[in-house]
Amino acid sequence: MSSLNKPAAASIDLDIAIIGGGSAGITLASKLNNLSAVVIEPRTPTERDCSWALWADSSQTTQFSSVTKGSWQQWKLVDQDGEVVHNSNQYRYTSLSSAKYLTACENNLANGVELIRAAAEDIVAAPNDGGSFTAAGKHYSAAHIYDSRPPVIAADSLKQHFLGWEIRTKSPITDPQIATLMDFRVDQSRGLHFIYALPFSDRRLLVESTMISTRLEDKDWYRQAIGDWLKLQNIEIEETLAEEAGVIPMATVSRRDNGIACIGAASGAVRLSSGYAFTGIQAQVNKLAQGISTGDYHVPAPIPSALISMDKIFNRVLVAQPELGVGVMMGTAKALSADGFARFMLGSATWKDWAKVILAMPKVPFLKQVFKS
Numbered sequence: 403m404s405s406l407n408k409p410a411a412a413s414i415d416l417d418i419a420i421i422g423g424g425s426a427g428i429t430l431a432s433k434l435n436n437l438s439a440v441v442i443e444p445r446t447p448t449e450r451d452c453s454w455a456l457w458a459d460s461s462q463t464t465q466f467s468s469v470t471k472g473s474w475q476q477w478k479l480v481d482q483d484g485e486v487v488h489n490s491n492q493y494r495y496t497s498l499s500s501a502k503y504l505t506a507c508e509n510n511l512a513n514g515v516e517l518i519r520a521a522a523e524d525i526v527a528a529p530n531d532g533g534s535f536t537a538a539g540k541h542y543s544a545a546h547i548y549d550s551r552p553p554v555i556a557a558d559s560l561k562q563h564f565l566g567w568e569i570r571t572k573s574p575i576t577d578p579q580i581a582t583l584m585d586f587r588v589d590q591s592r593g594l595h596f597i598y599a600l601p602f603s604d605r606r607l608l609v610e611s612t613m614i615s616t617r618l619e620d621k622d623w624y625r626q627a628i629g630d631w632l633k634l635q636n637i638e639i640e641e642t643l644a645e646e647a648g649v650i651p652m653a654t655v656s657r658r659d660n661g662i663a664c665i666g667a668a669s670g671a672v673r674l675s676s677g678y679a680f681t682g683i684q685a686q687v688n689k690l691a692q693g694i695s696t697g698d699y700h701v702p703a704p705i706p707s708a709l710i711s712m713d714k715i716f717n718r719v720l721v722a723q724p725e726l727g728v729g730v731m732m733g734t735a736k737a738l739s740a741d742g743f744a745r746f747m748l749g750s751a752t753w754k755d756w757a758k759v760i761l762a763m764p765k766v767p768f769l770k771q772v773f774k775s
């Protein structure tokens with residue numbers, strides 16, 4: 403039978419459809435109540451498992467305790483000249499299992515909110531709001547659609563790219579109570595490069611080679627950097643438990659031009675200067691869910707525009723003079739207290755925090771970029 407002769411499949415009508423059940427999509431879905439909704443996600447949480455980190459305050463420490471892999475009151479940044487160790491009273495640097503987080507949200511959907519394990523296709527916006535799409539052979543239309551599919555990252559744009567291993571070590575590591583956020587004692591010839599190391603216990607370590615640059619490296623290049631760093635630390639691997647890799651945009655992402663509202667990273671929720679997005683996504687989605695419960699379907703901006711402008715200046719300095727990167731990061735950590743540093747990374751720095759950072763920065767390169775904007 404030709405498709406022209408096929409009876410048209412009935413459309414399933416919904417209040418809300420969420421395309422993509424990742425950090426933003428499934429969090430939003432888990433907060434919806436008293437309406438008909440679907441979240442469309444082709445992959446299982448295990449297929450997407452990785453570590454998501456944030457600076458958690460005491461209420462988030464409790465909120466995420468069942469999905470937390472590790473959490474540290476102390477963290478450090480290291481370069482050839484020494485280290486800055488922060489010991490925070492208010493925040494714990496916390497690493498979550500994304501698979502456990504996504505599963506918990508999937509298991510917490512209210513009646514009337516359904517997870518469809520399939521890809522959305524043929525997404526078309528309606529003239530005013532909402533639209534239609536197909537998934538798993540069915541046709542859906544919704545009064546409001548939120549699209550959280552990952553944004554397209556331009557090939558020549560600044561990005562954070564990394565490859566990491568979760569390992570079990572042969573012998574106990576020193577200082578498992580301190581998370582290493584950035585250790586710059588690695589090859590700096592291809593861009594700003596550091597090792598990120600989270601000790602989940604004294605024998606279990608996540609260690610990542612992370613680059614901030616425009617060009618992706620071959621996977622073996624990051625693996626070599628991790629191996630060299632482990633040697634420097636006298637850490638021997640007993641077993642490699644997992645490998646993860648990722649690319650996070652550090653330049654403004656261009657919105658999909660399909661007339662559908664975006665949430666999460668696709669809406670610009672990634673902090674341009676750091677690549678952190680989890681906290682911004684939580685804030686955006688909490689506000690959106692609250693709005694929806696009162697009939698306001700508008701997506702809140704994930705990051706204030708003033709902060710985006712500051713981050714852009716910071717990134718332009720990194721692109722123009724990458725050799726300044728290590729000093730800028732170490733200078734920021736030295737200038738701030740532990741709590742101030744956490745606020746700065748979370749995007750909630752006070753004016754005092756900002757003043758301290760600005761005073762610690764090399765003035766000429768920053769002023770040059772300010773006047774270019």
Ligand SMILES: Cc1cc2nc3c(=O)[nH]c(=O)nc-3n(C[C@H](O)[C@H](O)[C@H](O)COP(=O)(O)OP(=O)(O)OC[C@H]3O[C@@H](n4cnc5c(N)ncnc54)[C@H](O)[C@@H]3O)c2cc1C
Pocket residue numbers: 421422423424425426427442443444445450452453454455456520521522523550551552646647648649650665666667668672677678679680681683
């Ligand atoms: C490996 C990695 C580690 C990261 N670590 C951190 C971190 O430690 N801290 C932090 O703050 N940020 C981190 N980030 C950045 C950011 O928090 C994550 O990218 C986060 O997942 C973004 O959430 P999102 O909901 O916008 O997108 P995603 O979580 O990527 O969700 C988008 C979903 O859309 C689905 N999808 C794609 N196509 C379709 C389709 N056609 N139909 C339906 N669904 C579709 C995908 O399967 C995916 O699950 C990390 C990013 C990566 C890649």
